[in-house]
Amino acid sequence: MRATLDRADRFLSLVGLLSAMLAAVAVAMAARRFMQRHLDACAMLRCLGMTQNQVGAMYLIEFALVGLAGSLLGVLVGFGAHFVLLELIGTLLPADLPAPPVYAKVNPADAPVLTLAITSDTIPLTEVQNLVNTRLALKISQVSGVGLVTLSGGQRPAVRIQADTEALASYGLGLDSLRTAITAANANSAKGSFDGPTRAYAINANDQLLTVSDYKNLIVAYRNGAPVRLENVATVVDSAENVRLGAWANLKPAIILNVQRQPGANVIATVDAIKERLPELQASLPASLQLTVLSDRTTGIRASVEHVQIELLLAVVLVVLVIFAFLHSVRATVIASLAVPISLIGSFGVMYLLGYSLNNLSLMALTIATGFVVDDAIVMIENIARYIEEGEKPMAAAIKGAAQIGFTIISLTVSLIAVLIPLLFMGDVVGRLFREFAVTLAITILISGVVSLTLVPMMSARWLRSHEEEKPGKFARKTQAFFDRVIQKYDRGLDWVLARQGLTLIVALATLALTALLWVVIPKGLFPTQDTGQLQARVEARQAISYSAMAELQQKAAKAILEDPDVASLASNVGVDAANNTMLHTGTMLINLKRDRRSDPDELMQRLRNRVAQVPGVTLYLQPTQDLTIDAETGPTQYRVSLEGADNATVVEWARKLVARMQQQKQLRNVTTDAGAVGAAAVVHIDRDTASRLNITASAIDDALYSAFGQRIVSTIFTETNQYRVILEAQQDEAMSLAALGRLQLRTGSGEPTPLSAVATIREEEAPLQVTHVAQYPATTIGFDTAAGTSLGQAVDAIRAAAEDIKLPASVTLTFLGASGAYENSLSNQLWLILAAVVCVYIVLGVLYESYIHPLTILSTLPSAGVGALLALWVTGQGLGVIGIIGIILLIGIVKKNAIMMIDFAIEAERDEGKSPLEAIRQAALLRFRPILMTTLAALFAAVPLMFGWGEGAELRRPLGLAIFGGLIVSQLLTLFTTPVIYLAFDRAARRWSGKAPSKPKEAGA
Template identity: 55%
Template sequence: MQVMPPSSTGGPSRLFILRPVATTLLMVAILLAGIIGYRFLPVSALPEVDYPTIQVVTLYPGASPDVVTSAITAPLERQFGQMSGLKQMSSQSAGGASVVTLQFQLSLSLDVAEQEVQAAINAATNLLPSDLPNPPVYSKVNPADPPIMTLAVTSSAMPMTQVEDMVETRVAQKISQVSGVGLVTLSGGQRPAVRVKLNAQAIASLGLTSETIRTAISNANVNSAKGSLDGPNRAVTLSANDQMQSADEYRQLIVAYQNGAAIRLGDVSTVEQGAENSWLGAWANKQQAIVMNVQRQPGANIIDTADSIRAMLPTLIDSLPKSVSVKVLSDRTTNIRASVSDTQFELMLAIALVVMIIYLFLRNVPATIIPAVAVPLSLVGTFAVMVFLDFSINNLTLMALTIATGFVVDDAIVVIENISRYIEKGEKPLAAALKGAGEIGFTIISLTFSLIAVLIPLLFMGDIVGRLFREFAVTLAVAILISAVVSLTLTPMMCARMLSHESLRKQNRFSRASERMFERIIAAYGRMLTKVLNHPWATLGVALGTLALSVLLWVMIPKGFFPIQDNGIIQGTLQAPQSVSFASMAQRQQAVSDVIMKDPAVESLTSFVGVDGTNPSLNSARLQINLKPLDDRDDRVNKVIERLQHAVAKIPGVALYLQPTQDLTIDTTVSRTQYQFTLQATSLDALSTWVPQLVDELKQLPQLSDVSSDWQDKGLAAYINVDRDSASRLGISMADVDNALYNAFGQRLISTIYTQANQYRVVLEHDTRQTPGLAALDSVRLTSSSGGIVPLSAIAKVEERYTPLAVNHLDQFPSTTISFNVPDDYSLGEAVQAITDAEKNLSFPTDIQTKFQGSTLAFQAALGSTVWLIVAAVVAMYIVLGGAVRELYPPDYHSLYPADRRRGCPAGADAGGQRAGRDCDHRHHPADRYRQEERHHDDRLCPCRRARAGYAAAGGHLPGLPAAFPSDPDDHPRRAARCPAADAQHRGRGRAAPSVRHCHGRRFAGEPGVDPSLPPR
């Protein structure tokens, strides 16, 4: 029966050592909490670090970029600019579309930002054009964030307008309802509509105008309340045939009478079922399609979202006709699953390797099991805290757990070693556990907080990079903290029950064989340590030289942001001359698609042409290239991009810009390349002067590639110069001119067809197939105040001019974005410096401001704070470690000097008797009395002395573990009761550790000596 140690021993571990059942249940609770928490953790590639971003889209078909800018974008920007928490506002005004992207501070909730955006839109409503087809629409997604899934819907038998209608009403809505889906966008623009194409010659010969026909159609198709009849016995609701649903009904509509004869719409126009916007188109693998892009909701579990979509796809496909095909072209979760799975495997491998290394050095099964138990408890318990902090399972948090695997066993091994030391002295396991854990408790706490202190600066990193690494730092800190708790509770309790003097003495053949190897390693280390101690100034010089070299390497080493990922998806932008038409652009896109699909690494391709929220002009097209799995292709994504660009370069009249899709997206706009640099000015004229010069300068730099700009001011415009005096004399206003032009060439939405499931539009335009180009303007007719028909050419002249294809704003001022990539031979830091130097060489005027955007801006911010973070980490670590010591110098500071050189000791102290040596130690080494014993101090460096001391015969210390440095005796209760003789014997701590050569009776000059006053071992 073991004697219960005094209640003053054991420290914080005493309660847990004496109550094994409670300790076990506590650890089981931690394990269960972690397992349950793991099931609730979302899965993503990286932590949720996106800026709260809202995109506002306003469509105004037929409007030129300058009209969209002044009539829609500017009023919205003035209202948005008053919102609190707004970090950056960018806008793009193109022909027929305004897109405003609002980026808020990281500290602002997206729900709060949404409320402010809605209030700003409401405030700007009265300032927007009255004939807008729809009010501005906002969505809580980042337009630069790639979709999590892309689906293509095709049909070989049905027109795309019907396919679009079914997809929108049956498929897209259902997918939008899936938890985690933020937005479902349809590319292809084939919404069903009734298109009325006026015959200009026919209406002119009949004395009609487009405004007359527009008014007739609008008045003939209405959908309004009509009331009800409430009689004595029954109530009747009123309805009428005021709605026309099909093109046939519109074709029979009477628009005027002439000489008593009815003129029907079909007599003066071509009426047909078609698409609402004929200047939009999408293709999947060269086949026209409706492309669905599914974007995630911030904070959603991307894996669960994709699984839910795939689970419901069979049901959705069954609801479509057999001739309609739905195919998943890309799924980002495939790469995310593989990446997270690889990291999980590496985590399991790290745990297995740690356990193997522990056994290799301890060579004792019970002693191996104890720290091995601490690993899963510490890691799994971390999941519970991660759920509480709204973290996710991602590559960074799993990497933190992988790194923590090596840390979480350290505390447990220190506790085991200290407890085993007392067991070897003959104490009972329970008493040894209480005493050993009590001594080492404060040391464990100090080590734990010193490790956590290194991570503290990461928690205070600002901006998006700090948010990115916050989950990593907190996860690692929590794992280390839990491991300290396990080491102070479960580990000593298990030592008291599993370790014994017999188990520590037991050695097998492997233990004896490996012991000889470790003895040789320790002996070699002893020889090297002796040389180092004999040359302190040289050692200090090497240390200072290493520090200086590290600083030099920091200055010289190339600096980048995040390495380019190979996710198997490439985003592309196809650029053509600024005056290209939609039909010509579609042909060029098909030619490029043919080249891309021939590449052996390409699996599928989707492309889009036309102006919408992501594509600013008709002369550009968007592509998404899906590569084969990495195992099925020979080249990485960079090589594939290089090969594709080289192949497409042979096609005249187009330029292709490609970039691989990344899991981390910091940009807020869709860019042609990986990095962006913006110029901001007070006027468009300043940009038109300096942007081409800067682009030409940057194209000459070897540090940059694929340099391009979104500045496009060479689009063709037909400027109609109206003679206001002549128009006024005829009673024609400028509003009449604009209406006539809009009716003819704006794809004007003049009426709405209401159905039970959806709403469709009636589109009015001139049939330009008869009179293409500027000649079509001659067919425009207006009505004078006297009722006469006046051709537009009678009051206006037409001339061609250059005009911007899109107007970009940054924080309400005109801006342009220069996009670039970095070649493999250079780093992002070198590219940034080259751009800065080029900017200085051009000497911009003061009204032009420059700024890096997206990941380049985040790189600059992170680089500027890196040095201070390193310094802060070192200072924080020393502050914590400094709290664990009592004196500036260690207690055995004087042991670094030979005995005959100690201050205050007579020269013959070494040659004197034992009494004189002890007196000298007593007088001049007061720090030595803090040491309790030095049982294996020399044995660490002298295996032959350890053998001579009978290590093997006595069973020795725990195999593979060097003896612990004894803890501070002041932490020991009952120290005053120790034997004075024992104290005197143990004051020999002040002597230096002898080298291995001392085992053979030799000592070289200058080596630390052994005080002969100490008793022999």
């Protein structure tokens, strides 16, 4: 069996990410419009978002995996159907892209599962990048389960040709003629072959320029019979393809290799496979390269799985102790306890066949199932033991007890599985997350039901002793005496309640009202925030900052963070990168925390913010890395909303108003937005009359500007292992200014040089740093975090109130994204999910009992469980999230068992013994008190390890344990008294409706 911690993307609807690195903003915009017009017509695309920055655009394509069609698409995606979509996209992109797009199937919000840092004291980073790319990254990307391998630091080798435009002009040349000469001189095309008299020949040529010296000596023109070489008009250097990218391991310049897994891949198996190959891969690198594992997410994942396994074993031990305390027989305890390992082992087998893995969710299901699976065995063996105590032989007791209780166990098993049916058919991301949880639980319960109906009676008949042979010990006598006193008190309490049925019904109705009230007032959220031992950081500076200044600020912030005693290491990067959706004024960090730290994440993040606040000019945003990620994108804050409208100006205007109002809300903090984010732009206003007179076209001006300042790729060097760009640009010194831009030399129609300033005016203006579209509409994103003690539901309500306060027009749409959007969807589905579970149980019970009334009696136990669960979550400050909802749904299956056991015996007593409803339900309540108490305590103690869980992932499991523990405590105290009263009330109502006379007890001796 595999062990992993699958995050949200195991069933996440996001299966495709298309990152198109487009070198020109205008080309990116044209490509975006062209793609959106065609792809918006696809019904299965729920969202098509585009984020465009200074160097390119990232397209985010999200499949709407909802309903039957969505489920089928989800299956097809696993078999590579997304490649069909990528082929379609390829036909929609313009043919003249300056660089090919990059595709990846991955969830971009995923934190890397493994981060490697490669450094060297002697080798330049460009060469390090080349070695890492060809000998390390390529091999790692071929490992099974690896989804995306990215390199931060961006020092990919390239030949840069920095043209001296004035020198070019002196030779009567322009950037266009230089580009043409370079492109023509470096060729790599097929040349054919021929057959000689005795052998065949392939034709090759030295048509490629491979080194800097080759390019320096390239003849670009002749003047007065003398060659003009490239080195006469340009500086040719070995450099990097993107000079505005940098990465550091702690504070040392490095190439950072981040590994993200494929959606659904086994994370531990993936990382183990990579680490197994690392010694071999490191041996292929020069000895002067140091390779360090900077971050390994599986360390925490392994610890989390280990803690859940301990909790599972602890739950088994506690359940076994409960059985022994009531049956005070080692043999009976062993028989009942065998249901646990058999059911769990059987579940492992089915999970293996279904391709499931051992993860936080499936192990959490198995832990809770420990209390469920033993219930059926307890009910069976307790009934058999009761007949043995009455003097029956074990074989006869087993036959009689199994025959009597068989229908009850079928009812318990089928109705409990029915509770899980709505979970199996939940749509959207959250439903896909917990489908494996529900299937695992259903399989375990089904196997336990079969074991209880077959193995338990057989072993009881063969292994239990008769009452005369079984001599109770001191412990058994004491526990039996204690239990006798308890049942006597229950007997008196039950008589008191049956004598005051009206008051009891009022209490039951009050419980229902209290449940509804608690549902309304309890804080609501999605998932609890986990402490995974890792933080994601985003550093922001002023929007017009240069790369070198931003790199310096990033290093200062990193140094301040590393000084904290709870920080172990960090990976840091800064620069413009379309593939990673970063901009020049932002930097990112992945901060690894020490395992033995004492500070909780909130305390630590606030301390780090205070440290970085001492660095002038930067703002630090922090959020814990989460195992369950719903977001499709990363951002500076944990939650996001978007505003979409018909035009960008309107969106920006209302976004600024909404942000200002949100910043006043006490429930929110770190409110930030990209609305109106602008940098400095040098805008060239062409004098078209003058340009026309000189026969200089606007296209020629654009072409010259792009060649000078657009990092223009003019050729490609092909080697045996890789390919490298040849980049043309103008020489740019540190004193570059608008005036220097105006000195860019153009060529007139007659070939004469003229400066750009002669045909254009250059002015400094503001320009957006980033343009975002959702579908075909301009959009902007607003990020926020929740204040301490504030639930996500309260924050969402505060944002909606803020939108109402500013009177947000209907033409501007407010949409909650990622986790906050999933919360909105789950909030609307939560109540329906619980109602669907109740309806499923009612239908199943109605079929089993062939009655409309008895299922209602059984379901009357649910409000008390709801009160207990909601109170437990509220008192402990957990709030009601998806995990708590699942706990309440499971409570529906647990607490109804009490009523089923009572009502089955009452119906049998009425039918076979002719007892009145009052006598029948009273006898049933007393006879079934012990198995009811045993099953409840078994489920209760199975939840205790989750409730008091510790270590990695405990925050995720705790609400489930709390909901079940609180619900069972309250329901046990109430339903033992309310169920008999409600049974009698429904019986009287049914008899009135059918016109039957009230049933009377038989006369003594009749």
